[in-house]
Amino acid sequence: MKPLCEAQPEGLGLKDDIFQREKYPVPFEFNHQVAEVFDDMALRSIPQYVDSMRFISGLACNFLRAGSTFIDLGCSTGSLLQMIASSVQVRLCLIGMDCSPSMYAIAKKKLSKYQDNIDIRLHCADILQTSLPTAAFVNASYVLQFLPVGSRIEVFTKVYQSLEPGGVFVFSEKVLSPCSLLQDTATFFYEAFKRQHGYSQSEIERKKEALDNVLVSSSTAEYQQMALQAGFVNFEVALKWGPFATFVMRKKGI
Ligand SMILES: C[S@@+](CC[C@H](N)C(=O)[O-])C[C@H]1O[C@@H](n2cnc3c(N)ncnc32)[C@H](O)[C@@H]1O
Known part of the structure; x- marks a missing residue:
């Protein structure tokens, strides 16, 4: 077993002050303004962000063989692909997909230095x-x-169909608790996390308003149901912090 990847995500170094500005994106969108500061936003807004990327890249580096394909859906600025590219020992095909042209442009720039050793698309x-390709x-x-x-x-079904037998699907989400007390507690701790990471209460409130009806959480049980319906087996919660969770599952082997 190879050790966990120790690479750090390489951010652009720009601080997320978007919700301090007079003009901020309402409703929230992954536009140029957000893409520029996204690496800092993710680090300060997603608990266990680096841990979850280390878990995923560590699992990938242990599981993938030379010539294997890894796909990152919604890859944003390419931080996870960059962590894998900088630590994997074999030649892989790394595919990133994102519908935001601003995110895509940053990912392309960030990953260009790995193109000689790794097939990055x-x-x-x-x-x-x-x-999706196989x-x-x-x-x-x-x-x-x-x-x-x-x-x-549709995404679960599409991913299932694209995976080789025994293939791995990992996804991370902000999930909703079906119990209002547990949901309120998770929100309370999450807002404390954001304050500890330098966001003011007004930034927190403005972003919450911007994300209303844009980020819509499902529950763990709902995601598990989708995974089972698509055919996945071995559904597990790999990491959990308040409302943030990383799930892992596999396609049935041959
Ligand atoms: C919160 S960010 C993901 C963060 C990234 N995976 C990471 O861990 O750093 C969500 C991303 O999904 C992308 N996205 C949203 N809807 C999408 C879609 N329908 N197809 C492709 N990308 C999408 C957004 O442009 C954005 O970059």
Whole structure:
């Protein structure tokens, strides 16, 4: 077993002050303004962000063989692909997909230095409109929550069909608790996390308003149901912090 990847995500170094500004994106969108500061936003807004990327890249580096394909759906600025590219020992095909042209442009720049040793393909495309190539491992971090609820099952089915037998699917989400007390507690701790990471209460409130009806969470049970319906087995919660969770599952082997 290879150790966990120790690489750090390489951010652009720009601080997320978007919700301090006079003009901020309402409703929230992954535009140029957001893409520029996204690496800092993710680090300060997603608990266990680096841990979850280390878990996913560590699993990928242990599971994938030379010539395997890894797909990252909703890859944003390419941080996870960059962590894998900088630590993997074999030649892989790494595919990233994101529908935001601004995210795509940053990912392309960030990953260009690895192109000589690794086959990296980036697509500026909508997951719901694009078919996926055959892959051994697919990841989707914090992207399902931005898709219409009714279309999320299509992603599970699409990923299942694209995976080789025994292939791995990992996804991370901000999930909803079916119990209002536990949901309120998770929200309370999450807002404390954001304050500890330098966001003011007004930034927190403005972003919450911007994300209303844009980021729509499902529950763990709903995601598990979608995974089972698509055919996945071995569904497990790999990491959990308040409302943030990383799930892992496999396609049936031969
Ligand atoms: C919260 S960010 C994902 C973060 C990234 N996976 C990470 O861990 O750093 C969500 C991303 O999903 C992308 N996205 C949203 N809807 C999409 C769709 N239908 N197809 C492709 N990408 C999509 C957005 O452009 C955005 O970059």
